[in-house]
Amino acid sequence: MTIGFTVDPEVMEYFGHKAISTNTTAIMELVKNSRDANATKIHIQFIGVGTKNPMIKIEDNGDGMNLNDIKNKWMVIGTKSRRVDKKTRSGKAVWGEMGIGRFACSKLGKHLKMITVKKNQKDQIDMAFDWTKFKNTKEKSAEDVMFSDPIITRPNPTPQHGVTLEIYELNSKWTASDINDLKDDVGVMLADESDGNLSVVIGKDDATKSFAKLRDHVLDNAPYKLRAKFDGQNLTVNIFNFWGSKKWEPQDVHGYYEKSKTGPFEFEVWNFPRGQGKKPETYQEKYYEGRIGRERLEKFIKKNYNVMLYRDGIWFKPYGNTYDWLGLDTDRVQSSRKLGTKNFYGILRVTKEKNPEIKQTSNRESIMRNEAFEELEKMTRDILDILAKKIYEWTKEEKIKDAKAAGGSGDLEEDRSQMLTNLKNLIRTIPKTKDKQYAIKILDSVTKNVKEQVGKMEESIVDKEILDEGVNNVAMIGIAASHMSREVGTSLTNNMETVREAEGIMNSVDRAKPIPDEVWERSEEMVESLAMNQQKMKYFMQFVGTLGRHVADAHGKNYKPHQVLIWDCVDTVQDGLEQYTKNTDITIERFVTAGPSNLKVKINRIDIECILTMLCLNSIESLKRVKENRKKKITIEIGHSNHNLFINVTDNGIGIPERKRKKIFDPFEFGHDVKNDDAHGHGLGLYFVKEVISQNYPDGKIDAAYPAHGVKMQIVLPNVKRVAS
Template sequence: MARIPFNVSAKTARLIGRENVSNLEGALIELIKNTYDADAKKCVVYYESSTDRLFIIDNGTGMNKDVIINNWMTIGNSTKKESVYTKSGRVNTGEKGIGRFALDRISEKCRMLTVSKEERFEWLVNWENFDSSEMITDTYADLNDISENIPEFLSDLNNQFLLNMLKIDFTGTGTCFVLENLRDQWNDAVIERVKSSLQKLLPPMENNAFQLFFFLKDTTERDARILPDLLNEYDYKLHFEVDNLGECTIQIHRNEFFFGAQFEKIMKKAEFSEDDREYFNDKLIIKSGSVYDFLPGVGDEVNIGPFSGDIYFYKLVLQSDNQEKYFYKNFITKRSNFKELSGIKIYRDDFLVRPYGIYGTTGYDWLDLSTRKAESPAAVSSKSGSWRVQANQICGQIRISRLNDNLPDKSSREGIVETKEFKLFRELVVNFIEKLEEDRQYVIRKLDKLYRSTAKGEQALKIAKEELNKYKEEGEKKQNNTYNESDSEKKQSYENFHKAISYQEERIQDLQEEMGLLRTLATTGIVVNTYIHEIKALTTQLNVGVKEAYACLAEDNDIISAEEELKKLRVLKDKFNSWFKVTIDAVEMDKRKRKKENIGNIIQKSIGKWKSVQNNKIDYIYIEKEEIEIRCFPFDFETIVSNLVTNSSTIFKNHKVEKPTIKIEIGRNDDKFYIKYSDNGPGLCTAFKKEPQKILKYGVTDRRNANGEVIGTGMGLWIVDSIIQNYKGHIDLKKNIEEESGFFMDLFFEGREN
């Protein structure tokens, strides 16, 4: 048996260089990362337009001959694999041993000077030689001894400011690349693009451990310094940290509101808590828990690894009426460049991971915030809908490390490998952002309620004054006129008021009916979506049976066998009818009118329909402590039952609950009616156990598929809560905190009994 070696084509260099690094900015970033890994304190990028050359210069440790031959000249071999940390303690940003081939993406020719403590070498390569050679071992670079240091090697540069800087900071060790025959035309647009990319490369930070400069012909050292664009003024700031064990801590800073001298008055009238008083005075809101508390429904072990971040929310437009209503701060700075600054960027060991958060790229909205906004477009003042932030309203950075091998980079250096851990990482960040959204909406709702109550009072006062003036004028008329038409005018005024009020009441009634119908239709969609597999199975059986009957007639002319096949399908008719009763029957015209109904009868009929659909596999216990008869929309209470039963059925199935049981009790407690619903499932997941009220919010769900991806709509219990609010009620979920297993929901509501 012969043993034959692998050969590597010379064109491999092009594959891992020119074709692997997609653009100029990406290639520059790879080379700048190398300067950081060499412990450079300063790195210079200089484009000289008169000679069309590009220079990349650093004052790092340089390379000796052994490193050049065994590492620099060997594909895939890197000293960084053996040592995670540099000599100065930095975490190496690279390890794959292919970053140097980014030089091929920038230019055809490269000349390198590298100065280490022991030696100085000049290294020259023509990347075009890789296209003409057969094997990579047939391609050579030139390596020469040299006596010059970096300032001497670059003495012919046209920028005197840069030359002065080199003489001060670059006389020791370091590396310099001179790139000629550039592959890109360095016009104004490209230069601006490169500068913008370099500004995003380093995260906003206070330390000066690594300084980056971008020089052109006449650029001074001060102007060449690349400083990250900081957002000093913001409405909200979110800071978060996740450690190795998956413990999460988030801090929220409210910075959007200013009440001035009205502070005490607003705290009292808007019913803010004592904690809120401190939060409005710059105390941080702190929340903590494990990743399981922030990732509802995740059953498997989650190992995302450590990371931290800061995210800022900033209103792009400040409307004067909203400023008065919500007491917004009026920031002096107007962020004309917020579009470029926006986006959540990821930094690995202080270097940008493209394309996340980069405006104008496919990775700009990598958290899918725009999709979330489209799915939940509610205003921040909405009473029931969940406000979602837009992708262009936030900016920030997330910091991860090479030490976190659960989130590895792609070989192309364009992004992170889309592993299961990365998807959970993305979901976790979105759930952190949701905490900011919740707090902002909590504040705005209270301020909106205060404003509306004040506005109503002022409006009522205005109307009262107008009426007073009207009757005052009428009294003066009585004194000055011998005839009196007041009785006729009063009658006409009364009739006009009566018509207007009746019209408004009819309009409200129509809107309530329409809203209830939409909720019922949404519930029908949820039910069908939940049981789609069962419904598909019925249609498949129907299809097969019809085909069998047709075959008996068409091929064998066997009428008896065809009839037998069709008889088998009769049982499917009953099953389909059961599904139609649970879904289509809910929107019958008769159920869309408010009328006096017995709630117990509605619930028992709904239970009967569900028993039929579920083939009596679930036991139902119904207890009626007191009869409830109120004016209501029948489909409202059918919708409540359908949503709760659908949730319980899914839980029973997913957790293989033995003897699944649902218990429903109705009655009266003082001035409110109640429906107490419970099941014997495993209960709420960890993420909701401490704060069960979360499950009533729009879009909140713990339903996941086999891949751990969220598939629930998060609408069912939100619809239930909306219905109960319409009946001036509330939902109590406290028992879920107390009990180890089982789900418990107490619904309290009012209703007109006549």
């Protein structure tokens, strides 16, 4: 007696609904079948989308099938035809492997009508499939589930050959957005096949050709390029720098690969270094605008990044884009000199013939982990490290050139040390008063804090070079002027806020899982923010000059208050804020609440300008985030009575949450939740205002009131004498 296996009918549902997890994968399985049948054109149509009875129609001009093919191939589960016929007629490796791709039809819909004509034959065969039969049957074996006999029509009404699949009672609701996403996915899937003769048209758009045209134009103009080739024993790497030698240069490869289990492969990488803050005036952005078009570049790199693994010309989804299969982003957290997934676009090409051990899992959604695949991962990371090292060297050379052009020595560490020394010398010119002691105290304490923060940032977020030079440079200048100028303080405090948010992000990430795409998108935004702060250095330097003049004035007058026309101070502040309010609908109004309109008092002018600038910048940031359609304004009210100077700065912005209000004057405390993209405020601005008041006006006060919209900051400076106008 012998016993054999039988297959339960519901196993067939597994092949369609569970083994194929997404609609895109299902569509691609059917595209694979058509291409393996020597089709050169595949037309996918979504008919009646938005109606009660939508349909998916997939037509190809492949070899088609006759009755014998249907019985012995189509109706045979796990047919070995593709394992026997390993090449298409054009000599390319077939894409199908397991002989179950036809069950993708059941993933897409409950009913299928197949129309096929064999090449060089006249018979048209129509056949219907009801996939629900496998679920709603009393039969004990899948082989006992029968379908109606094929209908043979003679002669073929058209001279065309191939297969047409009409899928009804769809399992998913397709929208216009879904169809557009499918076009993008198919374009990416077949990107490495786009130079062949295969055309996949979805609706009226050729998904393969339109993507290929964009991709080729962008990649041809990449400033940095890498080509690597592994022949099974030896690895060669060449790198091209358009902004450097403009020729392919061989690289030293340090690695032993002669006994590798991985077969031959090819690897290409394209890198697009951006200008600071993506400012149009930088030479990088000018290059992209002239060669590619910045909008076109953004469109491409938004969806195409990371190492894309292609096997025999088709993307091995999901290896690439959002899936960090090489752990690059995790490595970049540990060392910012490495490349993260969004720093480049790469294509890694393997073949089934030369890499037979690199295999799909049964669900077609991943690769079996084995020694061959793990060695492929390692070699790919090694190659990327070679490119990252070269990019670091080129970037460092550019920064040294920039430093020398700005009058520095070219030694970045030396330039930073000299900057700090200069600032300390500047502070020493202040007479030996509590003000000098206060300035030195601020310099020492904030410098220490910044250095600690920079150390943490280097370990936790994206770009060490920007952090080292951007934050340190901005901080070193900002520290000396921060208690006098909100302009400078803003850059420092913006970076501190970014640090705190970055630390929160990294503490919340589960490093055992792929890092979510939105986390890295936010990380890029934070790096851009730091770079933009660095870009403001020229503007900050003007304030350092102003600081020097005020120090000299203070020294000449023994740091005594002098006569100041209040509206002159306000004018200076408004002029400085113009770069923040232009191209917005924010207005600044000003009133005198008590005293003459041309109010003149005896005070240190820099104190008034510092207070007004810091408070107004807070208000501007708040108003920029107002979503309601209302007039956005800042009101400055100044008055004088009984030797007291009153300053009120009111805005109708988004305000400060009640739970945050008690700590808004504390250092490094925020007036909002750092995860709230619509929030505003910085960790030091109001602290600086409070310190200016407490150090120079011991009996002075600052309080906050909260109208229906926004915040009202109320300041009282005592013992300020009014001067007759």
